[in-house]
Amino acid sequence: MLISSSRVSLSVATATLNLPSPNRFHPQILCSRFLGQKKKIYYLSNPIKWNSRMQVSRASNLTIRASARPLPLKNAEELINSVQTFILDCDGVIWKGDSLIDGVPETLDMLRSRGKRLIFVTNNSTKSRKQYGKKFETLGLSVSEEEIFASSFAAAAYLKSINFPKDKKADGEKKIELKPGFLMEHDENVGAVVVGFDRYFNYYKVQYGTLCIRENPGCLFIATNRDAVTHLTDAQEWAGGGSMVGALSGSTQREPLVVGKPSTFMMDYVSNKFGISKSQICMVGDRLDTDILFGQNGGCQTLLVLSGVTTLSKLQSPDNSIQPDFYTNKISDLLALKALAV
Numbered sequence: 001m002l003i004s005s006s007r008v009s010l011s012v013a014t015a016t017l018n019l020p021s022p023n024r025f026h027p028q029i030l031c032s033r034f035l036g037q038k039k040k041i042y043y044l045s046n047p048i049k050w051n052s053r054m055q056v057s058r059a060s061n062l063t064i065r066a067s068a069r070p071l072p073l074k075n076a077e078e079l080i081n082s083v084q085t086f087i088l089d090c091d092g093v094i095w096k097g098d099s100l101i102d103g104v105p106e107t108l109d110m111l112r113s114r115g116k117r118l119i120f121v122t123n124n125s126t127k128s129r130k131q132y133g134k135k136f137e138t139l140g141l142s143v144s145e146e147e148i149f150a151s152s153f154a155a156a157a158y159l160k161s162i163n164f165p166k167d168k169k170a171d172g173e174k175k176i177e178l179k180p181g182f183l184m185e186h187d188e189n190v191g192a193v194v195v196g197f198d199r200y201f202n203y204y205k206v207q208y209g210t211l212c213i214r215e216n217p218g219c220l221f222i223a224t225n226r227d228a229v230t231h232l233t234d235a236q237e238w239a240g241g242g243s244m245v246g247a248l249s250g251s252t253q254r255e256p257l258v259v260g261k262p263s264t265f266m267m268d269y270v271s272n273k274f275g276i277s278k279s280q281i282c283m284v285g286d287r288l289d290t291d292i293l294f295g296q297n298g299g300c301q302t303l304l305v306l307s308g309v310t311t312l313s314k315l316q317s318p319d320n321s322i323q324p325d326f327y328t329n330k331i332s333d334l335l336a337l338k339a340l341a342v
Contacts, residue, residue, distance in 0.1 A: 073328040076337035084280040085117040092286030092308020096234040100139045101307050103332020110335050123225035123260040125152040125196030151224035151260030155194050158259045176204045186211040195248055196224035197241035210251040225260035261290040267298035288322040301325050
């Protein structure tokens with residue numbers, strides 16, 4: 001299903017699937033040739049070299065690695081020395097809404113000065129790499145587009161990997177006007193419905209995506225993520241992309257192919273692109289079921305920060321089965337604990 005986050009009603013627009021320059025990918029509708037027929041991608045939300053060893057996982061197939069009780073991070077120097085790369089989630093680690101979390105600039109500068117590679121991976125599909133680069137710049141952070149990987153990028157990369165070439169479709173605005181005998185038509189050439197976060201989610205989009213998935217032979221159902229909540233502002237948590245995915249999953253009775261965290265899709269890409277051993281990566285995030293599981297599924301060290309979604313009580317709850325290697329209050333603790341160790 002396609003939803004453009006900048007439109008209140010369904011927006012069908014021209015888009016380009018140009019993976020040699022994936023940062024230019026714009027999250028709107030793609031049209032393609034699929035399985036020898038003209039097929040289109042219905043993209044609900046804002047949306048690498050890739051090889052056959054990389055994996056995209058259905059949520060139901062993900063492995064939860066049980067580990068010992070997590071340790072509070074006390075020796076930041078030891079952790080920093082043990083890895084070459086830090087993969088950092090953005091929302092809840094770097095910022096909350098549009099507010100930078102305290103100590104982030106100094107911590108990133110310290111890690112770079114130690115020769116560590118920094119990569120930023122987010123499940124938020126509402127922005128392109130270029131748009132995220134602008135957000136980093138607005139917050140006073142020097143981050144290149146090549147260091148940014150969003151779930152929209154992963155969706156484009158996955159479609160490219162299955163030879164879903166580009167095409168075009170004209171703009172259009174649609175809405176439902178229910179009346180006796182009303183039959184909603186849908187495009188029978190849609191070959192993939194991609195669901196991501198959309199602030200203007202509505203019933204038309206649910207029904208259109210449902211029809212495509214249920215009635216178009218071989219139509220793919222792809223989700224950029226299944227995050228339950230997100231931080232649109234720093235004042236509270238808001239319903240996340242998982243709520244939109246859940247609506248389509250409920251109406252179609254099908255589970256989507258998830259390309260964002262905790263799928264190993266982006267982890268595989270980062271490892272291959274930069275030639276990094278996964279054992280030399282530390283994944284830093286604020287969510288257990290996405291960030292930490294993403295790191296564990298990829299064979300990385302994991303550091304949970306309590307500056308976002310996960311609280312200490314939730315982490316230590318007997319009902320929680322996902323345990324990071326370490327946890328700390330916020331990413332700037334790496335800086336403070338390093339100073340104490342000197």
